[in-house]
Each structure stands twice: as structure tokens, then as C-alpha cells.
Amino acid sequence: MKSAYLLIDYVYDFIDDKGVLSLSERGQSIQPNIIKIIKKIKEDEGILYLCNDNHEKDSYTYSPESKLFPLHCNREGSKLYIDQDVFNNIKPNKTMNISKTMYSAFNGTMLNLTLKQQQIEELVLMGVCTDICVLHTAIDAYNLGYKITVISDCCCGLTQEGHQFALNHFKNTLGARIVTSKEWL
Numbered sequence: 273m274k275s276a277y278l279l280i281d282y283v284y285d286f287i288d289d290k291g292v293l294s295l296s297e298r299g300q301s302i303q304p305n306i307i308k309i310i311k312k313i314k315e316d317e318g319i320l321y322l323c324n325d326n327h328e329k330d331s332y333t334y335s336p337e338s339k340l341f342p343l344h345c346n347r348e349g350s351k352l353y354i355d356q357d358v359f360n361n362i363k364p365n366k367t368m369n370i371s372k373t374m375y376s377a378f379n380g381t382m383l384n385l386t387l388k389q390q391q392i393e394e395l396v397l398m399g400v401c402t403d404i405c406v407l408h409t410a411i412d413a414y415n416l417g418y419k420i421t422v423i424s425d426c427c428c429g430l431t432q433e434g435h436q437f438a439l440n441h442f443k444n445t446l447g448a449r450i451v452t453s454k455e456w457l
């Protein structure tokens with residue numbers, strides 16, 4: 273079965289201490305695990321989608337998120353929070369950027385179409401927040417018929433309780449396989 277990795281919202285505004293909606297230390301602590309997985313993706317010549325929130329100041333006013341969260345992931349805030357060196361030697365057609373404006377990486381993006389064009393059937397999810405954007409992306413993936421694996425220690429929730437709730441939901445309701453990065457490597 274052909275699979276692709278999705279790294280969701282691992283960007284400045286959600287991870288850096290100065291980010292608008294920062295998970296700070298909890299979010300930063302999963303970075304080494306994510307980097308290990310990216311190295312494996314490179315070795316295996318796997319496919320990695322970088323699915324990042326990208327809000328424009330003007331259109332954000334109309335987003336339902338604007339009633340809940342201040343403007344975030346606008347320009348610099350949506351920059352990946354992983355050193356560019358980690359991506360050295362990765363083939364250009366093996367990593368793709370999906371710019372999203374809703375929680376789910378499928379909503380209003382090219383993601384499903386591109387996955388179908390590559391005959392991808394399984395998605396391996398990483399990123400933040402486990403209980404918001406990873407959750408909504410996983411639910412859409414389930415409804416679209418993808419098999420789902422979640423690397424638990426490459427995800428961080430808005431709260432620890434939310435993280436645990438989402439992991440249980442992936443497993444018990446979406447039939448996902450939950451693994452640690454150690455198990456996956």
C-alpha cells in the first residue's frame with residue numbers, strides 16, 4: 273500500500289515561544305522525533321506533505337476561526353519550525369506544500385486530488401494540535417477512505433488531555449494505528 277506522510281502546522285506561530293498561539297515547550301519537545309522521521313522519509317524516498325495554516329489578514333475576518341483565535345500564521349508565522357538543512361537532498365517531487373486556511377488539510381486544498389493522482393492509500397500523520405488540525409484532518413481522511421497511522425510522539429495537543437482524547441478517537445473511532453516514533457523507525 274502506497275503511503276504519504278503529512279506534517280501538520282509545525283510552524284512558528286504554534287511552536288516558537290513568541291508565536292501567536294504557541295504550545296511552547298510541549299510543542300518544541302516533539303521536534304527531535306519529527307526530525308528523525310523526516311530523515312527516514314529521505315532515506316526511504318517517501319512522500320511528505322507539509323500542511324500549514326496560512327491566513328491572510330483581510331480574508332481572516334471572514335473565517336470562523338477569527339471569532340475564536342487571533343490572527344495567526346500570517347506570513348512569517350506560517351514558516352516551518354524545522355531547520356531547512358533537515359530537508360537537504362530531499363527530491364523536489366517528494367515534498368509538497370499544502371497551504372490551508374481551515375483546521376483540516378483537506379478543506380479547500382489540492383491535498384485529496386494530489387494524493388489520488390499518486391495512488392496513495394495510507395496517511396501517516398504528525399504535527400499539531402493533535403486535538404484540532406490533526407484531528408480534523410484525520411476525520412476527513414477517514415471519510416475519504418484513507419487508512420490512517422498517527423505517530424503519537426510526533427504530535428502535541430492544545431492540552432495534554434486533548435492530546436489523549438484525540439489519540440483515543442483516532443484509534444477507537446477512525447480505526448487508526450497509533451505508533452511511537454521509536455516503533456515506526
Ligand code: ZN
Pocket residue numbers: 325327337344345373374
Ligand atoms: Zn488557523
